Amino acid sequence: MSPAPLSAHDLLGKPEAGWRLALFRVIFESETRAGRLFDKLLVVLILLSVGTVVADSVEPLHRRYSALFDALEWGFTAIFTLEYLARLLCVRRPGRYARSFYGVVDLLALLPTYLAMVAPGLHALIDVRVLRLLRIFRIFKLTAYVAEYQALGDALRASRRKILVFLSAVLMIVLVVGTLMYVVEGPAHGFTSIPTAVYWAITTMTTVGFGDIAPHTGLGRFISSVMMLLGWGTLAVPTGIVTAEMTARRVLAPAIPLPQPAACPQCGAQGHAADSAFCRRCGARLPASS
Secondary structure, three states, X not given: OOOOOOOHXXXXXXXXXXXXXXXXXXXHOOOOHHHHHHHHHHHHHHHHHHHHHHHHOXXXXXXXXXXXXXXXXXXXXXXXXHHHHHHHHOOOOHHHHXXXXXXXXXXXXXXXXXXXXXXXXXXXXXXXXXXXXXXXXXXXXXXXXXXXXXXXXXXXXXXXXXXXXXXXXHHHHHHXXXXXXXXXXXXXXXXXXXXXXXXXXXXXHOOOOOOOOOOOOHHHHHHHHHHHHHHHHHHHHHHHHHHHHHHHXXXXXXXXXXXXXXXXXXXXXOOOOOOOOEOOOOOOEOOOOO
């Protein structure tokens, strides 16, 4: 039996008491009222900062509102810098958070602005701030969908050999057909090399069909028609493999565990019994079971 995943309390080190504990509850515990408000405010700021980056990339808007975009960017940078420092200060293991995935994302979202101030030639790096959008997944805390994500990942891992065999067959087909089209059509009709012909075969089999290269001979059009019909069935194979694996795992899945009450919205205490209605530490009423 695999151990339960560690929470932020275990990985980062929850403070024992004082202002660090209060700050930890606001930042890392979204079950509390203050934590939910902090998460919503942070989501709004993230979306506004990403929107600023996107709007600033439009040349007419950049020429007209350049000063406004710069002011907004520095304002967002100052806010996210304070938030990053607050996360480091309120945990007992700040180095572990700094090395975590979202800690690195937070840092990458801040560095481009400061680097652009030191070296103006690095101004293009500011577009890396779009990585802030990744933080939305942390804020939303997709705990309700973790089981579904795990089921999809397990199904993909279990069927990876079948998918690899299928992809190898597809690669052989596009290589053979691409080479054949290079011989049939030739450079005169746009098939200037075998890689170019393989590119045409891939776009045709996947039913994309950009139209930048097209056959002109009767035999070439016949081969194209076969590739188009073959592409219809080809696209459905991986979906069927993964779906069959997920269905098999759902049939064999164990019973769903009983719901557990959420953390206390007042003091943040956890570990209550399944039928608890009040907090064991402060006596406050617990929210509905999750």
